[in-house]
Amino acid sequence: MRHAPMILPAALVLAACAATTPAPDSPQMSTGTTTVNVTALYRERIMLPPGHVLTVRVEDVSLADAPARVLAEHSEPLAGAPPYRVTLGFPSTQIDPRHSYAARAEIRDAAGGLVFITDTRHAVLTNGAPASAEIVLKSAR
Numbered sequence: 001m002r003h004a005p006m007i008l009p010a011a012l013v014l015a016a017c018a019a020t021t022p023a024p025d026s027p028q029m030s031t032g033t034t035t036v037n038v039t040a041l042y043r044e045r046i047m048l049p050p051g052h053v054l055t056v057r058v059e060d061v062s063l064a065d066a067p068a069r070v071l072a073e074h075s076e077p078l079a080g081a082p083p084y085r086v087t088l089g090f091p092s093t094q095i096d097p098r099h100s101y102a103a104r105a106e107i108r109d110a111a112g113g114l115v116f117i118t119d120t121r122h123a124v125l126t127n128g129a130p131a132s133a134e135i136v137l138k139s140a141r
Contacts, residue, residue: 034092036072036124037132040105041082042116044139051110052078056086058124062099071101078107083134101125103133114140 038056055075059068072088088103095101103124107116116137123129 032092033089034095034125035087035089035131036103038086038088038103038105039132039134040084040086040107040137041135042107042137042139047081048078048107048109048115050077052107052115054078054084054086054105054107056088056103056105058088058090058101058103060096060099061102061121062096068102071095095125097126099126101129103135105135105137107137116140 036058040054040056053075054077055073057070057074058072059070061068071094072090074086074088076084076086078084086105101124103122104118105116106114106118109115117140118135119138122133122135124133125131
């Protein structure tokens with residue numbers, strides 16, 4: 001019993017030093033590449049004709065009076081019905097933990113006209129945000 005006051009602090013120190021596994025949707029920054037998984041969908045019950053293109057971006061949205069800086073962008077022609085899943089990868093050195101990042105998506109028709117777009121902010125990567133986003137696109141027409 002005389003060593004009991006030292007057991008609790010020792011146990012706390014050991015617990016703090018134990019290796020932890022990252023959450024499944026946390027950013028993978030240790031290997032030099034960060035990935036962000038984005039699921040994009042729209043609620044309208046329509047199938048878009050061939051020629052429509054989905055574009056997904058991860059942007060640095062930290063500066064209010066400046067355009068967002070694009071960290072990663074991926075475009076692909078749509079095939080099939082939503083949801084559409086995209087994985088974006090970029091160097092971890094581009095991430096500043098003091099900045100804010102967001103994922104956004106849009107769908108354009110074959111002529112380049114905007115059909116669906118993100119209308120809310122989907123925070124990713126920093127400030128407790130996950131490395132994934134589920135984006136419900138809104139009609140632009």
